[in-house]
Amino acid sequence: MHPLEELEAAxxxxxxxxxxxxxxxxxxxxxxxxxxxxxxxxRLGQHLGGAQVYLKREDLLHTGAHKINNCxxxxxxxxxMGKTRLVAETGAGQHGVATATVAALLGMECVVYMGSxxxxxxxxxxxxxxxxxxxxxxxxxxxxxxKDAINEGMRDWVTNVQNTHYLMGSALGxxxxxxxxxxxxxxxxxxxxxxxxxxxxRLPDMLCACVGGGSNSIGLFYDFIPNLSVKMVGVEAGGxxxxxxxxxxxxxxxxxxxxxxxxxxxxxxxxxxxSNTHSVSAGLDYAAVGPEHSALYRQGRVEYTHVSDAExxxxxxxxxxxxxxxxxxxxxxxxxxxxxRAPRMSPDQIIVVNLSGRGDKDLGIFQSAxxx
Amino acid sequence: xxxxxxxxxxxxxxxxxxxxxxxxxxxLTAGDPTLDxxxxxxxxxxxxxxxxxxxxxxxxxxxxxxxxxxxxxxxxLRSGTTLHKILDRFPKWRESVSTPIILFSYxxxxxxxxxxxxxxxxxxxxxxxxxxxxxxxxxxxxYTQVMRAHHLDTVFLGAPTSSDARxxxxxxxxxxFFYLISRAGVTGERSEIAxxxxxxxxxxxxxxxxxxxxxxxxxxxxQVREVETWADxxxxxxxxxxxxxxRYPLExxxxxxxxxxxxxxxPVG
Numbered sequence: 001m002h003p004l005e006e007l008e009a010a011x012x013x014x015x016x017x018x019x020x021x022x023x024x025x026x027x028x029x030x031x032x033x034x035x036x037x038x039x040x041x042x043r044l045g046q047h048l049g050g051a052q053v054y055l056k057r058e059d060l061l062h063t064g065a066h067k068i069n070n071c072x073x074x075x076x077x078x079x080x081m082g083k084t085r086l087v088a089e090t091g092a093g094q095h096g097v098a099t100a101t102v103a104a105l106l107g108m109e110c111v112v113y114m115g116s117x118x119x120x121x122x123x124x125x126x127x128x129x130x131x132x133x134x135x136x137x138x139x140x141x142x143x144x145x146x147k148d149a150i151n152e153g154m155r156d157w158v159t160n161v162q163n164t165h166y167l168m169g170s171a172l173g174x175x176x177x178x179x180x181x182x183x184x185x186x187x188x189x190x191x192x193x194x195x196x197x198x199x200x201x202r203l204p205d206m207l208c209a210c211v212g213g214g215s216n217s218i219g220l221f222y223d224f225i226p227n228l229s230v231k232m233v234g235v236e237a238g239g240x241x242x243x244x245x246x247x248x249x250x251x252x253x254x255x256x257x258x259x260x261x262x263x264x265x266x267x268x269x270x271x272x273x274x275s276n277t278h279s280v281s282a283g284l285d286y287a288a289v290g291p292e293h294s295a296l297y298r299q300g301r302v303e304y305t306h307v308s309d310a311e312x313x314x315x316x317x318x319x320x321x322x323x324x325x326x327x328x329x330x331x332x333x334x335x336x337x338x339x340x341r342a343p344r345m346s347p348d349q350i351i352v353v354n355l356s357g358r359g360d361k362d363l364g365i366f367q368s369a370x371x372x
Numbered sequence: 373x374x375x376x377x378x379x380x381x382x383x384x385x386x387x388x389x390x391x392x393x394x395x396x397x398x399x400l401t402a403g404d405p406t407l408d409x410x411x412x413x414x415x416x417x418x419x420x421x422x423x424x425x426x427x428x429x430x431x432x433x434x435x436x437x438x439x440x441x442x443x444x445x446x447x448x449l450r451s452g453t454t455l456h457k458i459l460d461r462f463p464k465w466r467e468s469v470s471t472p473i474i475l476f477s478y479x480x481x482x483x484x485x486x487x488x489x490x491x492x493x494x495x496x497x498x499x500x501x502x503x504x505x506x507x508x509x510x511x512x513x514x515y516t517q518v519m520r521a522h523h524l525d526t527v528f529l530g531a532p533t534s535s536d537a538r539x540x541x542x543x544x545x546x547x548x549f550f551y552l553i554s555r556a557g558v559t560g561e562r563s564e565i566a567x568x569x570x571x572x573x574x575x576x577x578x579x580x581x582x583x584x585x586x587x588x589x590x591x592x593x594x595q596v597r598e599v600e601t602w603a604d605x606x607x608x609x610x611x612x613x614x615x616x617x618x619r620y621p622l623e624x625x626x627x628x629x630x631x632x633x634x635x636x637x638x639p640v641g
Contacts, residue, residue, distance in 0.1 A: 001508050001531075001538065002533040005535070005538075142432060142433065147433060151433055151434075154435055155558045158556055158557050159556060160557075257480045257484060258480045258506070260433075266480070270484065271481060271484060271485075272455070272480040272481035272483060272484030272485065273449065273480075274480070
């Protein structure tokens with residue numbers, strides 16, 4: 001608990017420090033590659049036959065996903081706190097790669113915990129982390145996926161807190177993490193607003209993003225929450241079916257509970273044990289959702305839905321063929337939902353999808369799914 | 373805190389003080405490897421002279437625990453152990469065990485049970501209190517009130533990294549005893565007791581007159597004797613669970629009884 005107090009105090013100080021903010025902005029611009037483009041997906045829109053579809057291209061950032069936004073912010077914060085070592089969890093490996101990257105850039109030691117099942121299905125990212133000088137520790141406990149990696153990361157952190165920062169990759173866990181991660185990701189929505197006003201002269205009608213822990217989605221949504229004309233749709237992993245253990249759709253099959261220090265919607269048994277989850281996409285394969293999403297769900301401000309493994313795989317193929325972009329399987333969940341909604345909208349309406357990551361890491365999964 | 377009646381744990385420490393003795397608190401995971409075994413083991417710990425027993429409720433994600441208790445939790449879950457089943461068995465265990473027992477749990481199983489139902493049931497079946505390892509003092513007002521209403525003790529943790537303000541608050545909402553963890557980190561056996569613990573005990577004394585127990589990393593009789601020189605009780609967890617893992621399947625409860633007897637009375641060295 002003390003480490004959380006220390007972190008919050010340091011963060012509150014840093015976010016008001018112009019030098020900290022200037023250093024972060026410089027890295028986001030000249031290292032990560034911000035602002036990211038807003039691509040008008042014309043052929044996809046024509047094919048779907050309805051609303052115009054724009055892609056917020058977080059896949060074009062250094063390391064290939066939105067995760068770097070948060071890692072640069074927390075990395076600088078850790079350094080400012082005098083920490084010399086970063087630990088992180090990773091599911092798909094995108095956050096692990098981004099953390100390993102920032103650790104190398106800032107000259108810090110880095111240990112990434114990754115479920116052994118995830119290491120097998122996202123092996124390219126394991127190699128990338130090792131290339132970058134990080135230690136990747138396989139986690140064999142529990143379900144061998146993201147939640148178990150978080151358990152190990154937190155155990156490491158509380159044991160080594162004097163020199164170690166836990167670099168949480170999503171908008172979950174105990175306060176202040178959901179707030180810090182959201183603040184470092186909200187640049188996605190802020191840029192989208194400026195870009196949309198420039199190209200269309202108005203705000204979009206709908207925002208759509210996948211929701212695992214919920215960092216790319218809260219990053220896109222946050223700036224638009226007060227604009228009630230903008231509908232927001234969060235897409236969870238429907239997996240193989242909606243039977244407990246076969247999916248990661250917390251709002252469809254979960255109920256409020258506590259996991260990793262957050263009170264939020266959790267997939268669990270009647271006895272309060274955390275359930276197994278499944279998704280074709282490792283980055284969405286987690287039993288709890290970031291607590292701010294639970295609040296937005298209860299307020300009715302964001303609509304949460306889910307698409308299946310098969311629908312996500314099909315949406316990924318569609319984007320490859322129509323737009324020449326290989327999306328991450330996580331982001332493909334949002335694309336699959338857009339494929340359902342765009343045809344029901346008119347051509348003068350606009351949907352922005354967060355293309356939160358690129359799909360190179362998923363080629364092995366496409367191959368085993370018989371797509372390649 | 374409103375005044376409260378004397379609990380079994382209060383009486384336990386009062387008796388220890390009268391004898392100028394220190395307490396031994398022993399942890400085991402309920403359902404490790406089965407609930408039948410837990411019945412036998414509780415009786416064995418009682419015979420061996422454990423002063424208080426912490427009975428762990430197995431959880432799928434035991435964040436605060438090291439590998440030994442994680443494995444115990446997995447064995448218990450494999451045998452189908454749940455909080456409901458533990459409380460169902462409790463009256464039977466109470467027939468042969470008079471030692472105070474506190475439930476050591478993560479918060480979610482209690483939350484899903486229903487906080488009021490949990491407290492009412494725990495009190496009715498003869499449990500003496502609870503330690504909820506992932507419930508922070510700041511979030512615990514309702515929990516503490518409900519537990520108090522059922523005359524159950526609430527034990528919270530203080531750590532070497534806790535600020536004075538935090539330590540004071542955690543001590544104030546504790547009852548029965550205050551649990552100090554010897555070092556930051558997770559449960560598990562260690563060859564030496566951290567040097568941070570003695571100053572922590574001295575700091576905690578300034579804020580509370582509750583008995584002070586020290587745990588996390590205490591695994592031998594010699595370490596128990598060392599802790600007893602400055603605290604009121606020592607907690608041994610992983611070492612007992614380790615003994616259950618290694619010896620119970622072949623040697624039964626007698627081996628664990630013997631081990632705890634050594635912890636209780638064994639010589640230094």
